[in-house]
Amino acid sequence: MKKSINQSINQSINQSIILINSVFFILFFCSSIFAQNGNGSENGTGQPNNQWKINGNNTDTNNFIGTTNLQDVKFRTNNVEHLRLTKEGDLGLGTTNPAAKLDVYGNVILRNSLQLPSTALTSTFENKYFLIVDSLGNVTKSLLNAQFIPIFQPLGICDIPNQDGTVGIITPYWTSGPNKLYSECPSVNIGIATSSPRVNLDVHGQAYLAKLSIGKADPLASMAYLHLKAQQNPSSIVKMMFIESNEQELLSLDYQGLLATKNINAQKIVINAPDNNESPFVIETSNQKLLQLDYDGLLHARRIRIDAVSWADFVFDKKYELLPLLDLKKFITLNKHLPNIPTEQIVISEGVDIIEMNKLLLQKVEELTLYVIELNDEVIKLKNQKK
Numbered sequence: 001m002k003k004s005i006n007q008s009i010n011q012s013i014n015q016s017i018i019l020i021n022s023v024f025f026i027l028f029f030c031s032s033i034f035a036q037n038g039n040g041s042e043n044g045t046g047q048p049n050n051q052w053k054i055n056g057n058n059t060d061t062n063n064f065i066g067t068t069n070l071q072d073v074k075f076r077t078n079n080v081e082h083l084r085l086t087k088e089g090d091l092g093l094g095t096t097n098p099a100a101k102l103d104v105y106g107n108v109i110l111r112n113s114l115q116l117p118s119t120a121l122t123s124t125f126e127n128k129y130f131l132i133v134d135s136l137g138n139v140t141k142s143l144l145n146a147q148f149i150p151i152f153q154p155l156g157i158c159d160i161p162n163q164d165g166t167v168g169i170i171t172p173y174w175t176s177g178p179n180k181l182y183s184e185c186p187s188v189n190i191g192i193a194t195s196s197p198r199v200n201l202d203v204h205g206q207a208y209l210a211k212l213s214i215g216k217a218d219p220l221a222s223m224a225y226l227h228l229k230a231q232q233n234p235s236s237i238v239k240m241m242f243i244e245s246n247e248q249e250l251l252s253l254d255y256q257g258l259l260a261t262k263n264i265n266a267q268k269i270v271i272n273a274p275d276n277n278e279s280p281f282v283i284e285t286s287n288q289k290l291l292q293l294d295y296d297g298l299l300h301a302r303r304i305r306i307d308a309v310s311w312a313d314f315v316f317d318k319k320y321e322l323l324p325l326l327d328l329k330k331f332i333t334l335n336k337h338l339p340n341i342p343t344e345q346i347v348i349s350e351g352v353d354i355i356e357m358n359k360l361l362l363q364k365v366e367e368l369t370l371y372v373i374e375l376n377d378e379v380i381k382l383k384n385q386k387k
Contacts, residue, residue: 158185230255306355315366322370338364 052065066073067087075083084092092098094105132142174183191197193204213219217227228240241253251261281293292300314320323331323339337343340360342352 158187308355308359310359312359312363312366315363315370322367322374325371 057063066085070087072087073085074081081096082094084096084098086092086098090098090101090103092103092105095103131139133139174181189197189200189202191202191204194202196202210225211219211222212226213222214226214228215231217224217229230240239252240255241251242249243251249260251259253259277295279292279294281291282289283291288302289300290302294300315322328339331339335343340363342350
């Protein structure tokens with residue numbers, strides 16, 4: 001009987017031990033789960049209770065939210081992941097694979113200032129930082145220097161007419177609009193590669209323009225690559241276009257369309273002829289051609305007027321010495337050309353001065369006229385002697 005009672009007591013004790021061990025095992029397992037998930041808080045006594053509340057927690061420096069193994073921390077709403085902190089410490093918003101310390105997939109609204117660590121700077125524009133976006137989309141911080149003036153810097157003082165007719169003095173700023181950058185101040189001069197612009201746009205260096213409209217030429221309607229239209233009354237304009245060197249005027253165009261050119265070495269305009277046998281130079285009206293230069297050098301014109309300073313009427317002067325016909329015959333026999341007329345070799349090599357050649361030809365015609373008059377006088381004299 002006693003043995004049976006002892007066996008019952010021992011069995012009860014063993015069952016109690018098993019039950020106690022089971023409770024401790026469950027507590028240990030739960031605490032391990034909370035510890036692995038990184039959850040922890042105090043219960044008001046300074047001891048962690050391994051429960052993270054949704055209405056606030058008291059923590060110490062040992063508590064944290066996160067992982068203790070090589071796993072990412074994920075945040076979800078509506079069971080959709082929107083935020084991830086990787087095991088490497090990169091934070092991604094809208095992406096599950098952040099490639100930097102902060103990787104945002106989507107738009108970012110910055111409602112206040114963006115603070116960038118930097119050294120102590122003065123308040124001048126030459127010592128400010130600004131952001132640069134390169135062709136790859138990378139944004140970097142760069143120190144502003146004197147060669148880059150931000151568009152928000154005041155332009156100075158200018159007078160702007162008010163709606164009531166008075167003039168208001170304002171400090172203008174650069175203003176941006178859809179596809180444009182402008183200033184309300186009409187007297188603003190922009191200088192590129194110069195700190196002292198003399199006109200609205202003063203460029204010291206090279207410039208490339210696909211099209212250029214000058215004066216009143218409409219840049220939107222013009223089909224020309226270079227279009228110049230006078231703004232004032234044409235009669236008040238001395239030159240529409242003017243090109244000069246340090247020595248002299250080279251090319252000018254007046255308001256009537258007269259083109260004048262000068263060159264130190266020779267007076268010429270060089271035009272490269274096309275290879276398709278077309279005329280390289282043509283002047284025409286709406287119904288006819290006025291002047292045309294063919295590819296082979298042939299010049300077509302309606303009329304040509306050549307200015308002259310002298311003419312051959314001196315042949316008829318009483319003091320003019322007409323070469324006797326016998327002497328003329330000897331000269332022609334010896335030289336194979338008329339006196340004062342250029343030879344064939346000279347004409348071929350040097351060309352012909354049109355006005356000079358016409359004067360020489362007229363001189364020979366007048367000399368022939370005198371020879372005919374002399375011969376006629378001789379004939380009349382002989383007839384009178386026979387009577």
